[in-house]
Amino acid sequence: GAGVSQSPSNKVTEKGKDVELRCDPISGHTALYWYRQRLGQGLEFLIYFQGNSAPDKSGLPSDRFSAERTGESVSTLTIQRTQQEDSAVYLCASSGRDSNYGYTFGSGTRLTVV
Amino acid sequence: AQSVAQPEDQVNVAEGNPLTVKCTYSVSGNPYLFWYVQYPNRGLQFLLKYITGDNLVKGSYGFEAEFNKSQTSFHLKKPSALVSDSALYFCAVRPGSARQLTFGSGTQLTVLP
Numbered sequence: 575g576a577g578v579s580q581s582p583s584n585k586v587t588e589k590g591k592d593v594e595l596r597c598d599p600i601s602g603h604t605a606l607y608w609y610r611q612r613l614g615q616g617l618e619f620l621i622y623f624q625g626n627s628a629p630d631k632s633g634l635p636s637d638r639f640s641a642e643r644t645g646e647s648v649s650t651l652t653i654q655r656t657q658q659e660d661s662a663v664y665l666c667a668s669s670g671r672d673s674n675y676g677y678t679f680g681s682g683t684r685l686t687v688v
Numbered sequence: 689a690q691s692v693a694q695p696e697d698q699v700n701v702a703e704g705n706p707l708t709v710k711c712t713y714s715v716s717g718n719p720y721l722f723w724y725v726q727y728p729n730r731g732l733q734f735l736l737k738y739i740t741g742d743n744l745v746k747g748s749y750g751f752e753a754e755f756n757k758s759q760t761s762f763h764l765k766k767p768s769a770l771v772s773d774s775a776l777y778f779c780a781v782r783p784g785s786a787r788q789l790t791f792g793s794g795t796q797l798t799v800l801p
Contacts, residue, residue: 578731605787616694616778616793617732624787665731669787676722677789679731 576600578680580666586686587656595651595683599668606649607677608641611663620664623649656687690715692781694792701769702800709764709795711779718784721762723753726776726794735777738762749773769799 579598587593599606608620619633623643634640638656643649653660663684667677691714701707713719720739724732736747743755753764762779776796780789 607788609791617791619788619790622788630788667732676724676734676737677732678734679724681729681731 578666578668578678580664580680580683582683583681584684584686586688589658589687590655592652592654593656593685595653595664595666595685597649597651597666597668597680599647599649599666600670600678602646603668603670603678604646605669606643607667607669608649608651609665609667611665611682613662617665620651653685656685658687661685661687690719690781690783690786690790692779692790692792694777694779694795696795697793698796698798700798700800703771704768707766707769707773707797707799709777709779709797711762711764711792712760713762713779713781714760715781715783719762720782720784721753721755722780722789723747723751723762723764724778724780724791726778728775732778735764771799771801773797774799 581596604625606623609617611617621641622630638654641651663682665682667679669677693712722737723735725735726732735751736745738745738755746752751766753762755762776794778794779792782789
């Protein structure tokens, strides 16, 4: 597609429920990144996929968080047993083979845990 | 590990005046430096980058940034601010050996009419 697409744009869930967030990167972009942005704070790296290589999961805050990506296509970020501190905007970005040109970000999913 | 500091949470400037948004970084090896802008309820948009070459980098919307290796800084500048420049600005860095970016905490720029 023309840009990075994320869905849903907004999600309200009850504490303890599982949620799935979806990211559709730019076609042909080999790298895909998930970041979390809490209210009034900077971006916190979560996970990075590069082609068919093993993902860099070093930023995932707990084992309740997981992400998958099939090849160079859609990625899903799953949060199990959501907690109120998970409330944030979850941003996805993708980049081409040459990441010197930076990332292209999606508009994000605003997650609210009540 | 790399890090980015944006020492000002908020910058206010009058329309037509020059603006500066500060950024300092720490990274091993040669840094790749970026500025992004975030408008309300929208994703981050790429403004400009420094990879190598001239220390003064020009980007979108009339913004520029100067790479200063001795001061490990990459301040964002614009000669004449517009009200429409009001947004949240993020500085980011990665070492040449890595792919993921480390972001600063952001600076809210408000341009007053």
